[in-house]
Amino acid sequence: NEDTLKNQKDPANWAMQLGNYAGQRYSTLDQITRDNVKNLRPVWQFSTGVLRGHEGGPVVVGDTMYISTPFPNIVYALDLNDNGRIKWKYEPKQDSAVIPVMCCDTVTRGVAVAGNKVFLGQADNTLVALDAQSGKMLWSAKNGDASKGETLTAAPLVVKDKVYVGISGGEFGVRGHLTAYDINSGKMVWRAYSTGPDKDVMIDPQKTLMMGKPIGEPDLGIKTWPADQWKIGGGTTWGWYTYDPDLNLIYYGTGNPGTWNPAQRAVDKNRAKSDNKWSMTIFARDADTGQAKWVFQKTPFDEWDYDGVNENILADITIGGQQRKVLVNMDRNGFGYTLDRNTGELLVAKKFDPTVNWATEIDMATGRPKVVDKYSTFAQGEDTNTTGVCPAALGSKDQQPASYSPDSGLLYVPTNHICMDYEPFKVEYSAGQPYVGATLSMYPAPNSHGGMGNFIAWDPAAGKIVWSKPERFAVWSGALTTKGGVGFYGTLEGYLKAFDLRDGKDLYNFKTSSGIIGNVNTYTHKGKQYVAVLSGVGGWAGIGLAAGLTGEQEGLGAVGAHKSLGEYTQLGGTLTVFALPDNQ
Numbered sequence: 001n002e003d004t005l006k007n008q009k010d011p012a013n014w015a016m017q018l019g020n021y022a023g024q025r026y027s028t029l030d031q032i033t034r035d036n037v038k039n040l041r042p043v044w045q046f047s048t049g050v051l052r053g054h055e056g057g058p059v060v061v062g063d064t065m066y067i068s069t070p071f072p073n074i075v076y077a078l079d080l081n082d083n084g085r086i087k088w089k090y091e092p093k094q095d096s097a098v099i100p101v102m103c104c105d106t107v108t109r110g111v112a113v114a115g116n117k118v119f120l121g122q123a124d125n126t127l128v129a130l131d132a133q134s135g136k137m138l139w140s141a142k143n144g145d146a147s148k149g150e151t152l153t154a155a156p157l158v159v160k161d162k163v164y165v166g167i168s169g170g171e172f173g174v175r176g177h178l179t180a181y182d183i184n185s186g187k188m189v190w191r192a193y194s195t196g197p198d199k200d201v202m203i204d205p206q207k208t209l210m211m212g213k214p215i216g217e218p219d220l221g222i223k224t225w226p227a228d229q230w231k232i233g234g235g236t237t238w239g240w241y242t243y244d245p246d247l248n249l250i251y252y253g254t255g256n257p258g259t260w261n262p263a264q265r266a267v268d269k270n271r272a273k274s275d276n277k278w279s280m281t282i283f284a285r286d287a288d289t290g291q292a293k294w295v296f297q298k299t300p301f302d303e304w305d306y307d308g309v310n311e312n313i314l315a316d317i318t319i320g321g322q323q324r325k326v327l328v329n330m331d332r333n334g335f336g337y338t339l340d341r342n343t344g345e346l347l348v349a350k351k352f353d354p355t356v357n358w359a360t361e362i363d364m365a366t367g368r369p370k371v372v373d374k375y376s377t378f379a380q381g382e383d384t385n386t387t388g389v390c391p392a393a394l395g396s397k398d399q400q401p402a403s404y405s406p407d408s409g410l411l412y413v414p415t416n417h418i419c420m421d422y423e424p425f426k427v428e429y430s431a432g433q434p435y436v437g438a439t440l441s442m443y444p445a446p447n448s449h450g451g452m453g454n455f456i457a458w459d460p461a462a463g464k465i466v467w468s469k470p471e472r473f474a475v476w477s478g479a480l481t482t483k484g485g486v487g488f489y490g491t492l493e494g495y496l497k498a499f500d501l502r503d504g505k506d507l508y509n510f511k512t513s514s515g516i517i518g519n520v521n522t523y524t525h526k527g528k529q530y531v532a533v534l535s536g537v538g539g540w541a542g543i544g545l546a547a548g549l550t551g552e553q554e555g556l557g558a559v560g561a562h563k564s565l566g567e568y569t570q571l572g573g574t575l576t577v578f579a580l581p582d583n584q
């Protein structure tokens with residue numbers, strides 16, 4: 001789709017969820033600067049009418065802004081010429097039976113806009129194409145089945161004439177896949193599974209690269225599992241997708257293997273034979289055919305729920321004196337990976353969270369983590385509580401997307417400092433029922449600053465933290481950087497914060513009506529720069545408030561860590577748009 005390629009290059013728009021195909025969440029707009037940002041103020045607001053967690057962010061193309069809400073996934077097209085007058089509203093009729101099978105709140109990470117169409121992945125697995133002018137449904141496709149625990153929370157991505165969509169349900173024994181649909185007809189073009197035989201995973205072991213060489217051995221997506229476990233093996237694809245138009249490759253990661261009880265996924269006592277491929281894997285696929293060009297598994301044989309779905313940011317940086325086309329992945333397991341995005345060769349892998357203890361380092365020859373037995377929930381065994389594992393299952397970073405500024409060459413990353421106790425137990429698979437197999441308890445990292453979040457600047461060439469800014473709670477909002485030298489993110493308490501890219505210093509903050517787990521975006525309208533964000537606390541970090549759980553209730557273990565959040569904010573879905581006063 002040529003329009004999309006063009007739109008994402010024009011900084012007047014915020015044309016896709018991650019800002020551009022490279023996933024940089026960076027804007028060349030520079031009217032708002034580190035000097036004048038203190039004068040920023042909210043200029044209009046819009047209540048979405050929906051409570052619970054509002055992820056994703058506003059997409060702006062021309063004079064129209066598109067936003068979407070958590071279940072029931074209302075889409076609004078708002079007229080920027082009239083402070084957000086509603087041009088149209090699309091409200092799907094969905095069976096609320098899907099709500100109990102959504103693991104981590106009823107979120108969606110937003111819509112995709114391409115040409116004259118808006119694409120929405122509904123919680124109930126319906127992918128819809130709407131007419132961008134009228135909101136009328138043009139077609140719909142069924143991408144999954146909620147009665148098996150399948151749901152949809154990811155934002156679709158459009159490349160040329162295809163729209164890609166993933167699937168959620170790693171805690172329900174769902175077998176993950178990424179699927180391409182034709183944007184005009186809604187027909188499925190290809191589906192690439194995350195586990196199983198090479199033909200299903202769309203791997204050619206003679207051609208698909210791993211650590212820069214062909215994989216060689218066929219069907220590792222079967223052999224690295226005990227019999228048939230790959231069929232209910234997770235590897236869901238609920239994160240973000242990016243695209244390199246020159247290489248014609250799309251990039252995404254797969255989630256945790258099912259169940260959380262590693263003993264049920266072990267081929268034998270030897271961890272090395274039980275990689276549970278291709279869970280926890282970055283895939284680079286040909287955007288047209290879906291064929292895997294390369295793979296990189298970050299956490300083979302996961303024992304901690306470190307889903308590998310975080311965004312893969314594409315950047316051109318200098319490493320060892322050489323200009324390289326890289327992909328940077330700030331993984332949930334606490335390591336920041338820099339890979340050659342053409343070949344998948346591993347260039348850098350370092351801890352970006354000082355509390356990480358489950359592995360000492362990544363072996364650069366094999367790409368494998370060196371796991372510490374004391375924190376191995378497999379080595380400790382079934383029905384044993386492994387304590388003090390850092391990070392927690394929420395990860396050193398979860399779905400909240402980072403930003404990359406080509407001006408500084410650094411990533412700006414919302415992170416968590418949370419640890420956990422993890423007790424695996426045997427669980428039977430029953431379709432549509434939780435298939436978790438571990439009890440978790442999460443708490444602030446004991447050796448940290450007492451809070452549970454840090455917002456950091458990361459050097460992806462050196463693998464080093466440049467500066468770090470403590471936050472009371474996990475930072476669950478996506479970051480934005482701009483050419484004006486100023487960056488933005490939101491906090492779980494509800495603050496929209498502006499910071500100096502040089503040192504992280506707070507330059508402005510405003511407390512919005514609810515906690516922010518949405519992503520901060522910027523655009524211009526009639527030549528003036530605006531910043532916009534959705535408030536609405538929830539997501540996994542805010543599940544206690546969102547789902548009305550209180551005190552020490554489990555809620556997959558995240559509630560305990562953030563139980564004091566209710567003292568700072570409550571539910572509510574609001575868009576807030578910020579600008580400088582007219583005379584600036």
Ligand SMILES: O=C(O)c1cc(C(=O)O)c2c(n1)C(=O)C(=O)c1cc(C(=O)O)[nH]c1-2
Nearest residue numbers: 104107153168169170171236238255539540
């Ligand atoms: O395994 C899965 O299929 C799956 C799905 C989702 C989701 O779709 O929101 C999350 C997770 N896992 C998960 O592990 C996780 O930490 C998480 C956080 C959130 C969120 O929106 O805050 N979703 C999810």
